[in-house]
Amino acid sequence: MKKVLVTGGAGFIGSNFINHILKTRDDYFIVNLDKLTYAGNLENLKEVEDNPNYVFVKGDIINRELLDYLFDKYEINHVINFAAESHVDRSILGSEVFYRTNVVGTAVLLEASRNHNVDKFLQVSTDEVYGSLGATGLFTETTPLSPNSPYSSSKAGADMATLSFNHTYGLPVTITRCSNNYGPLQFPEKLIPLMIINALHNKKLPIYGDGMNVRDWIYVIDHNRAVELALENGGDGEVYNVGASQEMTNIEIVKLILQILGKSEDLIEYVKDRPGHDRRYAIDSSKIQNELGWKPEFRFEDAIVKTVEWYKGNRSWWEGIISGDYLKYYEKQYKKR
Ligand code: NAD
Ligand code: DAU
Numbered sequence: 123m124k125k126v127l128v129t130g131g132a133g134f135i136g137s138n139f140i141n142h143i144l145k146t147r148d149d150y151f152i153v154n155l156d157k158l159t160y161a162g163n164l165e166n167l168k169e170v171e172d173n174p175n176y177v178f179v180k181g182d183i184i185n186r187e188l189l190d191y192l193f194d195k196y197e198i199n200h201v202i203n204f205a206a207e208s209h210v211d212r213s214i215l216g217s218e219v220f221y222r223t224n225v226v227g228t229a230v231l232l233e234a235s236r237n238h239n240v241d242k243f244l245q246v247s248t249d250e251v252y253g254s255l256g257a258t259g260l261f262t263e264t265t266p267l268s269p270n271s272p273y274s275s276s277k278a279g280a281d282m283a284t285l286s287f288n289h290t291y292g293l294p295v296t297i298t299r300c301s302n303n304y305g306p307l308q309f310p311e312k313l314i315p316l317m318i319i320n321a322l323h324n325k326k327l328p329i330y331g332d333g334m335n336v337r338d339w340i341y342v343i344d345h346n347r348a349v350e351l352a353l354e355n356g357g358d359g360e361v362y363n364v365g366a367s368q369e370m371t372n373i374e375i376v377k378l379i380l381q382i383l384g385k386s387e388d389l390i391e392y393v394k395d396r397p398g399h400d401r402r403y404a405i406d407s408s409k410i411q412n413e414l415g416w417k418p419e420f421r422f423e424d425a426i427v428k429t430v431e432w433y434k435g436n437r438s439w440w441e442g443i444i445s446g447d448y449l450k451y452y453e454k455q456y457k458k459r
Contacts, residue, residue, distance in 0.1 A: 125151045126353075127198045129183050129231065130205030132156040134308040135246070137166035139204070139346040144170045151175045153196050155189075157182045157223075161208065165439060166307045183227040189234035200353060201235050202244045203228060206280075209311055210250075210273045214397055217272035224276035225283065232287045232295075243295045244353045245284040249338070249363065250274035251299060254400035262406045263299075263361045270398050281361075288359040296356030298349055300364040301405045305342035305425070306432040310440050313337075314426075317376050318433045319440055321385045331395035333373030336402040340366040341420035341429075351414045365405025366418035375426075382430045 130136045131154030143150050156162045158180055170176045177196070181188045183205045192198065205227065207213065207220045228245065235243045252261040253268030267282075269275040287293040304314045317327050348364040356362060373390075380387055410416045433440065 123149055123151055124200050125153070125196055125198050126200040126202060127153050127155060127192060127196070128202045128204065129155045130162070130203070132158060132162035132164055132166060132178075133204060133208070134161070134166075134305075135303055135342055135345060136204035137163075137307055138305060138342045139202070139349060140167060140176070141169055142343060142346050143350065144173050144176060148175070151196070152177070153192055153198065154178045155181055155183065155192065156205065159207070161309050163307075163443075183231050184222065186230050186234060189231065190237070193234060193238040198238060199241045200244070201231065201240055201242070202246065202349065202353060203231055204246045206246075206277070207273070209309075210271050211311070211396060213271055213273035213276070217276075220272050220276040221279070224273075225279040228280035229283050232283060232293065236287060236291050236293050241294060242353055242356070243284065243287070243293055244349065244356070245280060245295060245297045246349060247281050247297050247299045248274065248277050249299050249301045249365065249403050249405050250400065251278040251281055252403075255402040255404055257402070260404045260406035261299075261363060263363055263409055270400055285359065294358040296352050296358065297361045298352050298356075298364050298410075299361060299405075300345050300348070301338040301340050301366070301403055303340055303342045303345050305429055306436070307439075308342075310444060313372065314375065314379070314429065315433060315440070317379050318383070318430055319444065321380055321383050321389060322434065324385070324389065326391040327376055327380075327389050328391055328393040329372055329376060330393060331399060333376070333392065334371050335399060336369050336371050336404065338365045338404045339368045339370060339375075339422055340364065340418060341422075341425040344418040344420055347419075348410055348414075348416050351416050352410070355414050357413075362410040362414065363405045363407050364410060364416070365407045366420070366422070367405070367407070368422040369402075369404050370422070378426060379430060382427055
């Protein structure tokens with residue numbers, strides 16, 4: 123039995139991971155440790171809350187005493203670190219909590235994992251650690267790290283700490299670096315859910331700059347299958363890029379969402395650019411494909427329709443979030459920037 127500490131499991135990707143694993147595997151026992159920040163939501167885990175192979179613990183990855191208690195109590199032998207502050211725009215407004223959770227939090231989790239001799243520590247990282255591409259080329263695992271935002275620099279710091287624990291102590295770590303995810307349960311501050319929800323309300327859709335920035339999109343289930351494979355078969359000290367080779371400009375995505383919803387392009391509004399906005403991300407995922415046999419299963423044109431349908435069918439999930447004070451406060455701060 124794998125006894126897995128999943129951190130950040132109440133967020134977008136972590137909750138999709140837990141729901142997927144507990145549906146498809148009976149050899150995983152999952153302890154979900156999540157601080158329940160603004161981005162954590164236990165609603166995301168309704169379908170597993172009574173599963174005997176699942177336990178939720180509210181807490182912070184930076185709390186070493188709590189970690190030691192959980193490792194001992196549940197005899198944890200695997201760790202997947204999804205927990206992070208994940209939104210670039212928020213990191214530009216204020217970076218401290220990003221370095222606290224993403225760098226120091228990861229370091230504390232690494233120390234606890236080392237002390238408890240885990241069989242694998244899987245760090246869930248991002249393609250943003252590589253910086254920005256020009257019009258051509260792809261990020262490979264040997265592309266030098268060159269992060270540009272407080273968010274991406276904090277994730278790069280976490281990656282460096284993770285690899286150093288392998289080099290120095292022999293801790294069996296693996297890192298996945300994935301491109302932009304989309305799908306159900308994504309917090310409506312990120313491009314795709316924000317645009318769907320604004321369009322459903324006939325609110326303006328704010329496009330930063332000229333709308334020609336490129337992201338390489340992957341459906342969240344494809345990412346999570348890569349995490350599962352990397353946890354089980356990933357080499358120690360190895361990094362795997364994860365991407366579905368589905369590059370799109372932001373304006374293309376927004377027009378597609380409007381088309382799926384039958385809404386007018388007049389809703390589009392070009393706004394001030396994000397400071398330091400990375401121009402293009404694109405991933406070469408041949409290493410994980412060749413070495414671990416992973417390949418993406420969802421095509422963008424189908425999965426984006428599924429995603430739009432999910433948001434249309436789950437209004438109560440996001441209505442609670444967008445009416446909350448916290449999101450309103452953030453929007454106000456953001457407009458002042
Ligand atoms: P998210 O913001 O939706 O969820 C983050 C979760 O972490 C939340 O449930 C939050 O409560 C929890 N958390 C935050 N600080 C914590 C702390 N100190 N202790 C315990 N829990 C804490 O993020 P996401 O989009 O699901 O991303 C998950 C991971 O995947 C992150 O590490 C992110 O960097 C990485 N990633 C995300 C994407 C993407 O497109 N969203 C792509 C590549 C990698
Ligand atoms: O590449 C992986 C990363 O993708 C993850 O590591 C991050 O956690 C995740 O948040 C995401 O970062 P991005 O900054 O690429 O995602 P975001 O959804 O914030 O923005 C996607 C693009 O859309 C980006 O070019 C900025 C633009 N954008 C975003 C918002 C929220 C807009 O034009 N308007 C908006 O309102």
